[in-house]
Amino acid sequence: MLKVLNLECLRGERRLFHGVGFGLDAGELLYLQGKNGAGKTTLLRMLCGLTPPAAGEILWRGENIRNLGGEFHAELCYLGHQNAIKEDLTPLENLRASARLAGETLDEDAALDALERVGLAGREDLACRYLSQGQKRRVALSRLVHERRALWILDEPFVALDTQAVSWLADIIGGHLQRGGLAALTTHQPVEIPSARVRELRLGA
Amino acid sequence: MNVILHIIARDLRLALRRPADLASVLFFFIIVASLFPLGVGPETDLLRRLAPGVLWVGALLATMLSLPRMFADDFYDGALEQLALAPYPLGFVVLGKTLAHWLVSGLPLAILAPLLGLQFDLPGDTLLILAGSILLGTPALSGIGAIGAALTLGLRGGGVLLSLLVLPLYIPVLIFGAGAVDASMSGISPNAHLFLLAALTVGGVAFAPWAAAAALKIALE
Incomplete structure (x- = not known):
């Protein structure tokens, strides 16, 4: 479903990577590896369409994502380095606002669930400013629970999570893949994702 | 359409959680507009002549004060990326944010302006024209400001650059805004000025979001 051809990335004068290509089908996980500064985050941002590649193409269901625009975004769930949550809002407000902006309706019960x-039970009415780093990450991850998008692009999703949450998240990703979803992620922690058909890609090797 | 309303609701809620930001804009306007009568002294003729320009420049600078924050918070906490990845054009998001910015800057300034106009001994009908002209002109300021805010997003010392970029573009709004108040004071109909202000606002609000959205995409690369 997702096909990447001959991708090249330039950062200023430096060439971060070139000739990167892979395909990803329903139920498959792309495990992106590489040293710090190898261009993992940049590659993920290219897959989302945030950063245009210097050369090469990214195809979703056979069409370039640049031509698809909103159609592609409607099937994409991206979780970046930053949590994209508002410190002044409560977890409940954050979740419901992000659902509304994504064009979905999420009633209060579903959001609380x-x-x-x-x-985060019992913390839903506390401004996110007062939450710990790991709890903020959990607020950001709560989008994965209710949004039904085909392609998940997760940049270091396990950072700041405790071991319990790490295994919980691995299960969630596993469940998503089992339903026929796709996921691409980077992580420096070795995490076992259950029943995943894994493709590995090493950048800067 | 719903998207625009959702963005406005979200930004208003965020603005109300930080009332100090809103208050600083209003107090800046109050203080700037009050310094002139204090500095010039109680010469009502002179004050009346100064009033349109001083009040409009004050409103313009107060609007500018809140521009850098328009996209910066969303940029630094990653929310802007998510908005750029939403399944609709980024221009709608910017339009919503522009209108929200106007609701927390332009609208309160327009409400406040007649009170400050009293310090300049403006007659009653002129006070109404003053409020009306600020009401009509400030959406254009928010729209043009959105382009500047998007262009300077993520730059070090972007605030000064933002003023240098945006203030020259504010000149037409200033001329017709102050012109409307001037005209009403000298007994001429201010309609011509107000129509031109309305045209600037319609143009600014309709076209500026798309230019700002293009600038935001570059900032996010």
């Missing part, structure tokens, strides 16, 4: 599943 999603927050309970990420382990």
Whole structure:
């Protein structure tokens, strides 16, 4: 479903990577590896369409994502380095606002349920400013629980999570793949994702 | 369409959680507009002549004060990336943010302006024209400002650059805004000025979001 051809990335004068190509089908996980500064985040941002590649093409269902625009975004869930949550809003408000902006309706019960599943029960009415780093990450991850998007692009999703949350997230990703979803992620922690058909890609090797 | 309303609702809620930001814009306007009568002294003729320009420049600078924050918070916490990845054009998001910016800057300034106009001994009908002209002109300021805010996003010392970029573009709004108040004071109909202000606002609000969206995409690369 996702096909990447001959991707090249330039950062200023430096060539971060070139000739990167792979395909990813339903139910498959792309495990992106590489040293710090190898261009993992940049590659993920290219897959989302945030950063245009210097050369090469990214095809989703056979069409260039640049031509698809909103159609592609409607099937994409991207979780970057930053949590994209508002410190002044509560977890509940954050989740519901992000759902509304993504063009989905999420009623209060469903939102509370999603927050309970990420382990934030009892914190849903506390401004995110007062939450710990790991709890903020959980608020950001709660989007994965309710959004039904085909392609998940996760940049270091396990950072700041405790071991319990790490295994919970691995299960969530496993479940997503089992339903026929696709996922691309980077991580420096060795995490076992259950029942995943894994493709590995090493940048800067 | 719903998207625009959702963005406005979200930004208003965020603005109300930080009332100090809103208050600083208003107090800046109050202080700038109050310094002139204090500095010039109680010469009502002179003050009346100065009033349109001083009040409009004050409103312009106060609007500018809140521009750098328009996209910066969303940029640094990653929310802007998510908005750029939403399944609709980024221009709608910027339009929503522009309107929200106007609701927390232009609208309160327009409400406040007649009170400050009293310090300049402006007659009653002129006070109404003053409020009306600020009401009509400030959406254009928010729209043009959005382009500047998007272009200077993520730059070090972007605030000064933002003023240098945006203030020259504010000149037409200033001329017709102050012109409307001037005209009403000298007994001429201010309609011509107000129509031109409205045209600037319609143009600014309709076209500026798309230019700002293009600038935001570059900032996000």
